[in-house]
Amino acid sequence: xxxxxxxEIKKDVLLxxxxxxxxxxxxxxxxxxxxxxxxxxxxxxxxxxxxxxxxMDSSGLGLMLGRYKHLQKKEGSMVICAISKPVKRxxxxxGLFRIMVIEPSEDQALMRLGVAG
Amino acid sequence: xxxxxxxxxxxxxxxxxxxxxxxxxxxxSYDPTIGELTDLKTVVSEAVTNxxxxxYEGRDDQWVYMTLTMEDNVLSIEVKDEGLGMxxxxxxxxxxxxxKPEMERSGMGFTIMEHFMDSVDVSSVHSQGTTIRMSKxxxxxxxxxx
Numbered sequence: 001x002x003x004x005x006x007x008e009i010k011k012d013v014l015l016x017x018x019x020x021x022x023x024x025x026x027x028x029x030x031x032x033x034x035x036x037x038x039x040x041x042x043x044x045x046x047x048x049x050x051x052x053x054x055x056m057d058s059s060g061l062g063l064m065l066g067r068y069k070h071l072q073k074k075e076g077s078m079v080i081c082a083i084s085k086p087v088k089r090x091x092x093x094x095g096l097f098r099i100m101v102i103e104p105s106e107d108q109a110l111m112r113l114g115v116a117g
Numbered sequence: 118x119x120x121x122x123x124x125x126x127x128x129x130x131x132x133x134x135x136x137x138x139x140x141x142x143x144x145x146s147y148d149p150t151i152g153e154l155t156d157l158k159t160v161v162s163e164a165v166t167n168x169x170x171x172x173y174e175g176r177d178d179q180w181v182y183m184t185l186t187m188e189d190n191v192l193s194i195e196v197k198d199e200g201l202g203m204x205x206x207x208x209x210x211x212x213x214x215x216x217k218p219e220m221e222r223s224g225m226g227f228t229i230m231e232h233f234m235d236s237v238d239v240s241s242v243h244s245q246g247t248t249i250r251m252s253k254x255x256x257x258x259x260x261x262x263x
Contacts, residue, residue, distance in 0.1 A: 002134075021137075024166040025130035031221070055137070055155070057162040062223035086155040093232055094212075094225050 001054055005030060007037065010115040012044040012076075015106070019052040022060035031063060038067070044076035047109045051082035061094050068100065077101060081109040118146075120187045128169045128179040128198070136165045136183060136196075143185045144192060149257050156233040157192070157253070163226040164196035164249045170217065172200025172247055191235075191254050199246040206239050 001019075003026035008015040014037065020026070037043070046067060050056075068078045081103045083091070091097050103109040110116040122143055126132045137158040144157060165181055173179045182197040203209050209216075210231070215224035230237045234251040241247040 021134060023130075023133050023137075023162050024170065025133050027221075028130060055158060055162075057159050057166070058223045058225040058229055059162075059166060061225055062221040065223055066221040086152075086159075090159075090225075090229070093229065094223065 002026075003030070009041055009043070010110065012042060013047060013110070013113050013115045014038060014041065014043045014045070015047045015049065015110070017049040017052070017106075019054075021055035022053060022063070023055070023057050024059035027059045027063040031066070034063075034067065035070075038070065044071065044074050045113050046071060046076075046078045047106065047113065048078065048080045049082050049106050049109075050080060050084060050087055051106075053084065053087060056087050056090060058090075058094075061090060061096060064096065064100075077113075079103055079109040079112055081106050118187070119189070121185070123182070123184040125180045125182045127177060128173045128181050129177045130166075130169060132181065133162055133165050133169070136161050136181075139183070140185060140194065144187070144255070147187065147255060147257065149255055153253075153255055153257065157194070160230045160233050160251060161194060161196070163230050164194070164251070167226055167249070168196060168198035168200065168247070170220070170222070171203070172198030174201065176200075191252055193250065193252045194234075195248060195250045197246065197248040202243040202245055202247055203239075203241040204243065206241055210239070 001021055003020040003022055006017040079101045140157050140161045168181045184195040186193040210227040212228040213224040215222040234253045236252050238250040
């Protein structure tokens with residue numbers, strides 16, 4: 001299934017709802033646009049909703065790690081929510097769980113960053 | 118039931134999804150678990166991505182070869198390119214090692230392959246290419262059932 005992402009901006013928080021398969025092909029297509037959007041809108045935090053992400057490999061990990069490093073420079077954070085079992089396994093394997101915040105739902109993730117509702 | 122399939126496809130990134138679909142279709146008749154299917158799709162994705170990014174450095178007019186063999190409950194996957202080859206296989210297999218940090222490669226490809234498969238064998242010859250051979254025993258496949 002092709003990859004799509006829906007973006008919503010709430011103050012300095014970028015909410016990304018990812019859908020489909022996040023592989024090398026997909027990351028190459030969205031990376032530039034994502035970086036541009038983050039700079040234009042002066043984004044400090046990202047919430048990744050992965051509820052509908054069916055597949056991800058190490059290219060997806062690379063994309064997330066890249067954005068995380070960028071946010072870190074601004075003392076921002078990355079919050080992951082609604083993560084599926086297979087994607088969770090990849091996170092555990094790569095150690096991403098140790099640096100990113102995980103919340104069960106989108107509402108809780110937005111609440112953590114003070115932009116819920 | 119033993120089975121064997123071999124084919125080649127162009128080194129374009131669209132074919133990463135194609136290769137994942139192929140492995141999923143190949144094992145479908147053996148009733149794999151969802152977990153096994155995800156594992157197989159992930160390792161094929163990693164190996165094919167390696168061939169495209171590292172073997173051919175993004176050149177899109179080359180061939181990636183994939184062979185699938187099912188024999189006595191064991192699925193073997195071979196992914197081969199005729200690209201640059203790797204200078205140091207041991208280094209490449211280390212977690213988080215990457216030659217392309219500027220491309221935001223995570224360096225987790227081989228770690229994922231090793232984690233999801235029973236065995237991973239890599240052979241590479243400078244300027245001639247790289248071959249990754251992996252195998253996995255599928256628990257769901259019962260001997261003599263097919």
